[in-house]
Amino acid sequence: MxxxxxxILALSLLLVAMAGCASDPAPTAAPTEAPETEAPTEAPTEAPTEPESDSxxxxxxxxxxxxxxxxxxxxxxxxxxxxxxxxxxxxxxxxxxxxxxxxxxxxxxxxxxxxxxxxxxxxxxxxxxxxxxxxxxxxxxxxxxxxxxxxxxxxxxxxxxxxxxxAYDMGYLAGYLASQITVSNMPLANADKKVGAVVGMDIPDLNDFVGSFCQACIDNGVQATIVYCNSFSDQEAGYTSAMELYNDGCDVVWQVAGSAGIGVFRAATETGRYAFGVDVDQVDVIGDESLTANIVTSFCKExxxxxxxxxxxxxxxxxxxxxxxxxGLNEHGVGLVENEQYERLVPQEIRDSLTALYEKVKSGEIVPFSAMLDQEKWPEIRDEAAKPVE
Missing domain, CATH: 3.40.50.2300 (Response regulator)
Known part of the structure; x- marks a missing residue:
């Protein structure tokens, strides 16, 4: 299962977060008292979801x-x-x-x-x-x-x-998990400490995903390479970009490229390497095992x-x-999917370490880098991550 x-976005947390910004609802008028000659109407046990007259x-x-x-x-x-x-x-x-x-x-x-x-x-x-x-x-x-x-x-x-x-909250998680996989004994991981990401466009809001991805790889002594396929729809461009990374020794590639990223999954299957999905549970929504068999997990926004x-x-x-x-993570608005495939592919030890890391990000012990909020520093982070490691 x-x-x-x-x-799963907690309703109570979201409403509390919004309460300071939203105006208070108008108070409900007190019900009119029923005449003595009439029996009081029994109140419904549960309010309707919406007034039937409204559309x-x-x-x-x-x-x-x-x-x-x-x-x-x-x-x-x-x-x-x-x-x-x-x-x-x-x-x-x-x-x-x-x-x-x-x-x-x-x-x-x-x-x-x-x-x-x-x-x-x-x-x-x-x-x-x-x-x-x-x-x-x-x-x-x-x-x-x-x-x-x-x-x-x-x-x-x-x-x-x-x-x-x-996005930088989940980007750090993605970079950490990729780093753990590439140095592990997982069947499709090679001896190189290399991972990568295929990004749709070189724009600040997408770099916000991979800025902290690179930061996590630097923190864990792993080389990370970012490639832009310059499309959100061209699956061939996504495929070509991913093959460039896999052929260079990357054994994990995160796609942040919309439907162009489906080409990344095709490349992962052909090369026998791992991939990460984005935005939704892509194992579930794609539903084609020939494309999804090597998707470890998907990093999502809710x-x-x-x-x-x-x-x-x-x-x-x-x-x-x-x-x-x-x-972000504290507000349960971003995270990763733990489905049966994730649990089957990723050893318990790595999953446990990711859970511990999650708590460090939530507590502020680790502060993920935001390429959107600090666009001047982003090229420095990207170039540092791309340096070869021993």
Missing amino acids: KKAFAM YNVLLLVPKVGDKSYFDGAAAGLDLIKSKYDHVTTEVITMGEGEEAMANYPSFFEEACAGKQYDLIITGGGECTNALVEAATNYPDQKFFDFDYQDTFGNELTNIYGVYYK YANVILEAFDQLVAGTYPGGTTLSL
Whole structure:
């Protein structure tokens, strides 16, 4: 049976974190006392999930779905909403990928807002941020939720609620686990102390994953090489980049490249090496053992449950517009998947050491490096990690 390690978002923690930012809900009016001639109506034992008279329209506006990764994680959030609420209509509009498509993103947002039919518009990813901010400025009454908001340092638009994930928290875990595997006696590990990562683009929010990955490798005396495949969709580019790393002696490669990363898994299978997934449990969502057999685990952000939580607040009247919530290991917003394959592939000793490391990161004993927050230092960390080790 699969279980998630640091992946299930605790409702109570999230609501506590938001309480300081969200406005208090209006007090419930006291019930009118029944006339003496009438028998009092028996109160229901459990409040309904939502008033039956209410209905909601929710839109997910993203570049694509079907990537078996980032955007599919967001689409799963709509499924959670529909499974919990009866009176919700959900819709997904895809805007396309690439620079030419991005030029048209503002028109997609404009059309979605102009019709005034959506109670909530959900989006995410750095490529959508500019169009989102423009639309939120032009339509101040429209509520937006960005499930991966790039506004790291503040949010002045009162109709945007965003979540920022501390990717560097899970990046350190990924680097540590890769380091332990490459020096282990695991069947597919070679004698070289080399690991790597294939990254979709050389941009700050993606470097935030691998900055701490490199830091952990430096701390553990392992060489780490970062390769950019310059695509989130070209699986051949992901495959070629991964083969470059595997042929150089890396026995673990972490893919941080969206659906292009599926090519990394193909390379791992062909070379008989290990790989890490990203964003969602990629063993589960890909479901093809010829691609997933060597995926040790996936390092994830908790998109689906966070989207459900945001909608819960909308229904409750406590939507925290104008705030950006930061979620890391302590807030149970990022982590890794502990499924049957992880437990089968990774020796208990390594799993136990990773659990101990997790607690050190949570307590602040280890402070992961953020390539987004310290972009000047990132090249230094990257170059130091790439130096050969004995």
